[in-house]
Amino acid sequence: xxxxxxxxxxxxxxxxxxxxxxxxVSSDFQGYMRQICKEKGVDFSNYGPELDWDIELGIYSxxxxxxxxSTLHYMGRxxxxxxxxSPSIRTMEEALRVGINQAYRATHSGERIGHYRxxxxxxxxxxxxxxxxxxxxxxxxxxxxxxxxxxxxxxxHFNLDITTDSSKPSREAGEGYTSTYLIxxxxx
Numbered sequence: 001x002x003x004x005x006x007x008x009x010x011x012x013x014x015x016x017x018x019x020x021x022x023x024x025v026s027s028d029f030q031g032y033m034r035q036i037c038k039e040k041g042v043d044f045s046n047y048g049p050e051l052d053w054d055i056e057l058g059i060y061s062x063x064x065x066x067x068x069x070s071t072l073h074y075m076g077r078x079x080x081x082x083x084x085x086s087p088s089i090r091t092m093e094e095a096l097r098v099g100i101n102q103a104y105r106a107t108h109s110g111e112r113i114g115h116y117r118x119x120x121x122x123x124x125x126x127x128x129x130x131x132x133x134x135x136x137x138x139x140x141x142x143x144x145x146x147x148x149x150x151x152x153x154x155x156x157h158f159n160l161d162i163t164t165d166s167s168k169p170s171r172e173a174g175e176g177y178t179s180t181y182l183i184x185x186x187x188x
Contacts, residue, residue: 006177007135009057011110012050017079018042018059024078029067036062053110057135069139076143081151083107092152093121096130096183100148104134116145119180128183129165138164138172138179145181159186 022033022044034044040055040062064072089099097118104116114134121128128149132141142162150160161184169175 005135006112007053007114008111009054011053011108011113013053013056013109014107015049015051017107018051018056019044020079020082021075023082024075032066033059033063036066050109053108053113060137060140064137064139069137072137072139073143073146076140076145077147078143079140080144080147085151090152092149092154093118093123093128095148095152096121096128096145100130100145114177124187126185126187130181130183131178132181133178135177138170141171141179142181145183149183149185153185154187159184161185 018037022030025033036059037044040058042051042055042059060072063075083103085095085099085103089095096116101116104114114132117131117133119129119131130145132138132145134141142164146160146162149162153160163182163184164170164172165180165182166173168180170179171177172179
């Protein structure tokens with residue numbers, strides 16, 4: 001049975017997010033991306049400040065078909081590196097608790113656009129749990145989360161890893177619109 005989409009697909013996304021995605025790929029792949037965007041009606045020589053969300057998601061879907069999940073994960077990582085965060089964010093916990101959702105809300109407009117929510121964070125155990133409720137591909141989200149965590153990773157942290165919590169329903173498994181991610185790291 002198909003699930004009803006809980007998101008406002010009439011929402012808008014700032015075009016800068018798509019530009020960041022374009023910058024995240026090699027110059028060779030940029031040509032493919034530009035062609036996909038053109039087929040979806042996006043002309044980079046003349047674009048406005050915002051884009052219809054369903055158009056952007058269609059672009060992501062086409063990219064996913066073309067390159068697969070590992071490249072989308074990489075693209076999520078690169079986009080996360082480009083997104084500016086508030087100077088008040090100074091720790092991994094703040095980046096995951098506040099920064100990622102603030103960045104999401106700053107680049108998306110409309111009703112029912114989803115969220116990122118930090119469910120738990122344990123510095124000593126090297127473990128955090130984050131919920132992502134949005135229509136983006138899960139592999140892209142895991143890369144985005146990785147980059148936000150890594151930005152504020154302490155020098156004593158290593159082996160940062162992001163995995164989908166397989167004990168819960170997930171977008172990756174085709175089970176709804178929410179994925180829960182386990183973020184782990186080792187500390188010296």
